[in-house]
Amino acid sequence: xxxxxxxxxxxxxYGGGRxxxxxxLEVAPGEVxxxxxxxxxxxxxxxxxxxxxxxxTRGSAEIFGLDSFRQAVEVKRLVGYMPxxxxxxxxxxxxxxAGHFGxxxxxxxxxxxxxxxxxxxxxxxxxxxxxxxGNKRKLGILLAFMHQPRLLVLDEPTSGLxxxxxxxxxxLLQEARAAGATVFLSSHVLSEVEHVCQRxxxxxxxxxxxxxxxxxxxxxHVRKVEVEFAGDAQPQVFRDLPGVEDVQSNxxxxxxxxxxxxxxxxxxxxxxxxxxxxxxxxxxxxVFLTYYEDQG
Amino acid sequence: MIAWMAWRLHRRGLLGFSxxxxxxxxxxxxxxxxxxGKTAAEQAAFGHAITLAAKQFAFLIPLPVHPETLGGYxxxxxxxxxxxxxxxxxxxxxxxIGRGDEDRGLTEQWLAAGLSRSRLILAxxxxxxxxxxIACLASTxxxxxxxxxxxxxxxxxxxxxxxxxxxxxxxxxxGLALLISQLPAERQTATALGIGALVLLLxxxxxxxxxxxxxxxxxxxxxxxxxxxxxAAPGGVFDAWGTVGLAAAAAVxxxxxxxxxxxxxxxxxxxxxxxxxxxAARDASRNPLLRTPFTxxxxxxxxxxxxxxxxxxxxxxxxxxxxxxxxDALLSxxxxxxxxxxxxxxxxxxxxxxxxxxGSALLLLAAYAVVQVSRWAAQDREGRxxxxxxxxxxxxxxxxxxxxxxxxxxxxxxxxxxxxVALQAPFSGLSLDPGKxxxxxxxxxxxxxxxxxxxxxxxxxxPRVAVxxxxxxxxxxxxxxxLAPLFKAPGWxxxxxxxxxxxxxxxxxxxxxxxxxxxxxxLAGFAAALALMRRRDVSTA
Numbered sequence: 001x002x003x004x005x006x007x008x009x010x011x012x013x014y015g016g017g018r019x020x021x022x023x024x025l026e027v028a029p030g031e032v033x034x035x036x037x038x039x040x041x042x043x044x045x046x047x048x049x050x051x052x053x054x055x056x057t058r059g060s061a062e063i064f065g066l067d068s069f070r071q072a073v074e075v076k077r078l079v080g081y082m083p084x085x086x087x088x089x090x091x092x093x094x095x096x097x098a099g100h101f102g103x104x105x106x107x108x109x110x111x112x113x114x115x116x117x118x119x120x121x122x123x124x125x126x127x128x129x130x131x132x133x134g135n136k137r138k139l140g141i142l143l144a145f146m147h148q149p150r151l152l153v154l155d156e157p158t159s160g161l162x163x164x165x166x167x168x169x170x171x172l173l174q175e176a177r178a179a180g181a182t183v184f185l186s187s188h189v190l191s192e193v194e195h196v197c198q199r200x201x202x203x204x205x206x207x208x209x210x211x212x213x214x215x216x217x218x219x220x221h222v223r224k225v226e227v228e229f230a231g232d233a234q235p236q237v238f239r240d241l242p243g244v245e246d247v248q249s250n251x252x253x254x255x256x257x258x259x260x261x262x263x264x265x266x267x268x269x270x271x272x273x274x275x276x277x278x279x280x281x282x283x284x285x286x287v288f289l290t291y292y293e294d295q296g
Numbered sequence: 297m298i299a300w301m302a303w304r305l306h307r308r309g310l311l312g313f314s315x316x317x318x319x320x321x322x323x324x325x326x327x328x329x330x331x332x333g334k335t336a337a338e339q340a341a342f343g344h345a346i347t348l349a350a351k352q353f354a355f356l357i358p359l360p361v362h363p364e365t366l367g368g369y370x371x372x373x374x375x376x377x378x379x380x381x382x383x384x385x386x387x388x389x390x391x392x393i394g395r396g397d398e399d400r401g402l403t404e405q406w407l408a409a410g411l412s413r414s415r416l417i418l419a420x421x422x423x424x425x426x427x428x429x430i431a432c433l434a435s436t437x438x439x440x441x442x443x444x445x446x447x448x449x450x451x452x453x454x455x456x457x458x459x460x461x462x463x464x465x466x467x468x469x470x471g472l473a474l475l476i477s478q479l480p481a482e483r484q485t486a487t488a489l490g491i492g493a494l495v496l497l498l499x500x501x502x503x504x505x506x507x508x509x510x511x512x513x514x515x516x517x518x519x520x521x522x523x524x525x526x527x528a529a530p531g532g533v534f535d536a537w538g539t540v541g542l543a544a545a546a547a548v549x550x551x552x553x554x555x556x557x558x559x560x561x562x563x564x565x566x567x568x569x570x571x572x573x574x575x576a577a578r579d580a581s582r583n584p585l586l587r588t589p590f591t592x593x594x595x596x597x598x599x600x601x602x603x604x605x606x607x608x609x610x611x612x613x614x615x616x617x618x619x620x621x622x623x624d625a626l627l628s629x630x631x632x633x634x635x636x637x638x639x640x641x642x643x644x645x646x647x648x649x650x651x652x653x654x655g656s657a658l659l660l661l662a663a664y665a666v667v668q669v670s671r672w673a674a675q676d677r678e679g680r681x682x683x684x685x686x687x688x689x690x691x692x693x694x695x696x697x698x699x700x701x702x703x704x705x706x707x708x709x710x711x712x713x714x715x716x717v718a719l720q721a722p723f724s725g726l727s728l729d730p731g732k733x734x735x736x737x738x739x740x741x742x743x744x745x746x747x748x749x750x751x752x753x754x755x756x757x758x759p760r761v762a763v764x765x766x767x768x769x770x771x772x773x774x775x776x777x778x779l780a781p782l783f784k785a786p787g788w789x790x791x792x793x794x795x796x797x798x799x800x801x802x803x804x805x806x807x808x809x810x811x812x813x814x815x816x817x818x819l820a821g822f823a824a825a826l827a828l829m830r831r832r833d834v835s836t837a
Binding site: 048051052053054055072073074076077079081083085086087088089090091092093094095096098099100101102103104105106108110113114117118121122123124125129143146 | 399481482483484563574576577578579580581582583586587588589592596674675678679680682683684685686687688689690691831833834835
């Protein structure tokens with residue numbers, strides 16, 4: 001089966017170290033791929049290259065086997081795109097905007113438009129400038145999903161949405177995935193990715209530093225541990241242990257992080273009077289930040 | 297803070313109008329020497345000829361004062377036009393302060409930073425006043441700079457007086473547009489209303505100047521009071537009370553804006569209607585005009601376009617109405633009649649109509665091209681082009697649709713002007729050849745297309761600077777057409793001006809070379825736009 005997204009050595013060099021460099025990436029059909037990175041890392045540049053909006057300095061990008069620049073029109077028949085920020089439409093009403101983009105795409109089902117706008121309680125009778133930030137995002141969701149595309153390219157889609165609408169958005173995304181759509185979702189909010197993605201790519205300073213399945217990221221055993229001793233804290237017990245970092249103590253309590261096996265810590269605790277021991281799994285955010293620190 | 301605002305927020309206008317104004321006053325000075333000659337007798341004859349010819353333009357430009365002198369000539373030939381250009385600039389600056397800053401979120405930022413609404417308006421107005429004064433000084437003092445080169449005495453005091461009067465008058469225009477900008481919620485509507493009001497006041501002054509029974513009307517127009525100061529010409533008058541009155545009007549209009557701005561909500565206009573409670577709409581529009589970017593563009597600007605078409609029709613109607621009385625006034629003087637019939641080389645009425653109406657129509661169409669390019673540039677800047685290219689629409693189609701949109705809109709404006717002129721012509725007493733009138737009107741279209749083609753090319757590649765580039769090009773083209781004959785430049789130099797190239801077809805017949813040249817400019821611009829749009833990156837970042 002043709003790969004949904006394939007890039008080889010994709011580079012956009014803005015000079016001064018800014019841009020995107022040598023991106024090699026493959027996203028399989030039906031996959032939900034999270035594209036993570038802080039602001040300015042190169043997420044939007046990648047998306048604009050995939051959408052054929054900007055020219056690559058070198059390398060190539062393909063969507064379902066089509067060159068994303070030379071065959072841009074064919075590519076966009078297959079894609080639903082939600083930009084990071086919806087443009088200004090001034091006095092145009094939501095229904096005019098949906099009607100315009102629906103007509104340009106062709107084959108948009110009015111029932112689908114109605115269903116999405118009802119689901120998000122989006123009033124298409126209002127002028128664009130009357131929309132709140134959240135309503136503008138909802139309109140963006142409608143424009144991206146209304147034609148049931150094979151590939152969804154979503155740039156920070158839930159920013160500005162309230163929690164209830166975020167949940168509704170994730171349901172919509174799951175439905176699209178169940179219907180066979182591929183999703184490329186860029187975000188700097190990790191909880192967003194945790195909800196829906198199967199694989200995650202982490203980008204920093206324009207370079208892809210890691211691609212992993214969600215479980216693989218969790219399997220990088222970084223744990224936060226808090227030990228409460230009956231007597232005074234004894235941080236020196238943990239300082240030289242393999243995989244232990246960031247040891248801090250406060251009265252009876254010692255906190256540290258453990259990477260990899262927990263066994264050396266368990267051995268070191270033997271013989272000490274421990275009142276309480278707490279260890280929690282890392283959130284993806286903590287994994288992400290740890291990864292950045294290490295790669296930095 | 298005011299100096300910072302003046303520089304940071306108006307630097308393009310400041311540089312364009314100051315440097316451009318100084319250079320143009322300098323070149324007009326050199327042109328004066330070339331056209332007027334060096335002896336007193338030659339200059340007196342030249343001044344007499346100018347005075348005679350000026351009567352035909354009295355509707356648009358005040359009659360000259362001592363045009364045999366450098367200052368009098370420049371005041372008539374350059375400063376009168378400069379005032380109209382600066383009026384548009386002042387109006388747009390006021391709308392930008394009243395509406396544009398709000399659309400860009402700047403007003404919210406300034407208010408959030410602790411600046412009061414009144415202080416914000418006053419600081420922005422004071423900054424523009426400073427910029428305007430510098431531009432007016434540059435435009436008038438250029439005359440003194442060139443005076444020694446053409447053997448004339450400098451008239452610094454008079455030029456200073458003219459600059460002060462211009463600043464006061466243009467600030468009154470600014471104040472009016474600033475007040476109007478508070479009324480609607482949309483920038484486009486505010487621009488149409490603000491600039492429309494200023495053009496109306498300009499026309500009112502023209503009517504007051506040319507129709508004796510309507511002279512009382514002039515009192516409501518700032519241009520009437522502005523033209524009472526003629527001190528740039530030796531022996532001219534500085535109307536101190538008129539200037540003080542204009543400054544007071546500017547202060548009052550800006551002062552009235554303050555409580556209006558205090559009263560309304562950010563993001564809304566004073567006259568914005570409350571929305572009626574209605575069931576939420578859930579369906580996409582089925583409007584067939586939204587099916588292509590070309591027709592969507594026309595649909596979106598339908599109100600503004602209707603104003604352009606109606607405004608052009610009314611202006612055409614009005615100018616045809618006064619053409620005969622102006623021509624008859626000219627022809628009643630045998631000397632003038634002889635000069636004018638020789639210059640016209642045919643039907644005097646047609647010739648005068650060509651100069652007065654078609655000359656104005658050319659300027660309107662060039663201005664419309666700038667407005668349209670500004671719209672495309674905003675679509676680019678605000679991310680609409682990016683979203684448009686995210687659907688199955690090619691870059692080629694974007695350019696083609698823009699060209700079609702411009703072609704259709706400019707054709708409507710040309711048609712509006714033709715209807716206004718053709719409807720009034722039979723009642724105006726003019727014996728116009730309907731065929732020639734139609735041909736001359738139709739030829740306005742390739743003229744507009746030439747500007748549109750260049751505009752499409754500029755907006756395709758350099759959207760951020762397309763507006764100043766096209767506006768600058770239009771100004772250079774206009775003054776090239778005006779100055780080249782004065783410098784007795786070869787024909788090909790004058791023909792580089794599209795304004796000159798259009799000629800006066802209602803009197804002299806169509807020049808198919810000119811039509812082909814204008815069409816070629818359009819096609820070249822269009823082809824360049826196709827190539828440039830394909831090569832560029834589309835990104836709001």
